[in-house]
Amino acid sequence: MSRSPAGSPPVALSVAGTDSGGAAGLAADLTTFAALGVHGACTVTAVTAQDTTGVASVHALPPREVAAQLDAVVGDLLVAAAKTGVLGSPAVVRLVAAVAVEQRLPLVVDPVLVATSGAVLGDADVAAALVEHLLPVATVVTPNRSEALALTGLAADTPDPALAAALADLGCAVVLTGGEPTAADRRHGTRTDWLALPGSPPLPLTHAGVPTVHDHGSGCTHSAALTAHLARGADLATAVRAAAAFTAERMRAGAGWRLGRGRGPVAHTVPEPAPASTPASTPASTPATARGPRAATPTGGDR
Numbered sequence: 001m002s003r004s005p006a007g008s009p010p011v012a013l014s015v016a017g018t019d020s021g022g023a024a025g026l027a028a029d030l031t032t033f034a035a036l037g038v039h040g041a042c043t044v045t046a047v048t049a050q051d052t053t054g055v056a057s058v059h060a061l062p063p064r065e066v067a068a069q070l071d072a073v074v075g076d077l078l079v080a081a082a083k084t085g086v087l088g089s090p091a092v093v094r095l096v097a098a099v100a101v102e103q104r105l106p107l108v109v110d111p112v113l114v115a116t117s118g119a120v121l122g123d124a125d126v127a128a129a130l131v132e133h134l135l136p137v138a139t140v141v142t143p144n145r146s147e148a149l150a151l152t153g154l155a156a157d158t159p160d161p162a163l164a165a166a167l168a169d170l171g172c173a174v175v176l177t178g179g180e181p182t183a184a185d186r187r188h189g190t191r192t193d194w195l196a197l198p199g200s201p202p203l204p205l206t207h208a209g210v211p212t213v214h215d216h217g218s219g220c221t222h223s224a225a226l227t228a229h230l231a232r233g234a235d236l237a238t239a240v241r242a243a244a245a246f247t248a249e250r251m252r253a254g255a256g257w258r259l260g261r262g263r264g265p266v267a268h269t270v271p272e273p274a275p276a277s278t279p280a281s282t283p284a285s286t287p288a289t290a291r292g293p294r295a296a297t298p299t300g301g302d303r
């Protein structure tokens with residue numbers, strides 16, 4: 001159930017780090033919230049120097065600065081759902097867990113530990129704190145395979161469904177992404193995430209695949225879309241499917257871009273609405289390009 005007053009959008013909160021390249025972290029979260037009609041509030045936990053080729057440095061903020069931001073947000077706005085990304089220290093993990101409990105926040109935990117480039121964004125102490133303090137109070141956790149292995153300590157060859165189920169045993173729902181393609185995925189070019197609820201057998205969530213290397217920020221976009229749908233009042237099963245569809249569509253929108261020298265961003269531009277029929281009163285002098293370079297080739301946006 002959305003907690004926004006009538007006529008106002010629901011509010012979602014992202015507690016995450018910045019990406020100077022604008023692909024992952026808060027950039028992905030806030031643009032995704034906006035695209036899905038949700039007002040985004042934010043709490044910055046870390047500043048990264050990062051581009052499409054990798055992460056050059058990570059500067060975690062002191063816990064007192066994170067606490068001050070959280071106090072400001074929850075003291076003023078009615079937060080309908082929250083998500084976490086890079087948290088930076090065990091102290092910040094504990095802080096977020098305490099606020100989530102106190103405010104009874106539906107909470108999506110994206111347990112960002114290692115970027116695809118290999119940079120460490122959360123060390124072993126942060127992983128242990130996530131397991132001990134945050135997962136037990138989360139609505140859902142969205143690890144990729146390597147994050148799930150780090151959180152569970154299971155062997156690297158553990159199959160995806162077993163990995164998702166082991167994580168769910170820690171006490172919250174799990175959406176495991178980035179696993180091995182299934183036989184059907186290989187035949188049809190699809191992707192399969194795994195949804196595991198505590199005590200239930202894991203379910204495959206198969207969705208469209210996009211043949212692209214430009215996937216920087218896919219995990220953040222996915223967890224932010226999931227948070228936005230929860231903030232809008234969707235149930236978990238609906239929200240996880242909608243999040244995967246949104247992420248795939250945004251990856252398709254950015255697949256042809258050439259931004260940076262490495263793995264380019266998932267598209268965070270606002271999807272163009274379909275062009276309206278030309279009103280009779282449109283001045284003849286209006287330039288054809290006035291509505292932007294992509295107006296002639298609408299992508300069939302997702303709203």
Ligand SMILES: Nc1ncnc2c1ncn2[C@@H]1O[C@H](COP(=O)(O)OP(=O)(O)O)[C@@H](O)[C@H]1O
Nearest residue numbers: 144177178191208209210218219222244247248
């Ligand atoms: N090439 C792709 N085509 C379609 N969906 C993708 C693709 N790559 C990742 N996804 C989806 O993006 C979402 C985020 O997953 P993933 O990229 O594994 O996260 P992370 O960035 O944390 O590793 C999941 O729903 C996953 O299935």
Ligand SMILES: Cc1ncc(COP(=O)(O)OP(=O)(O)O)c(N)n1
Nearest residue numbers: 017018024025116216217218219220
């Ligand atoms: C500041 C920041 N937060 C999170 C990530 C990880 O982003 P994600 O979408 O999970 O994956 P990558 O595409 O980065 O591998 C990040 N890189 N920076």
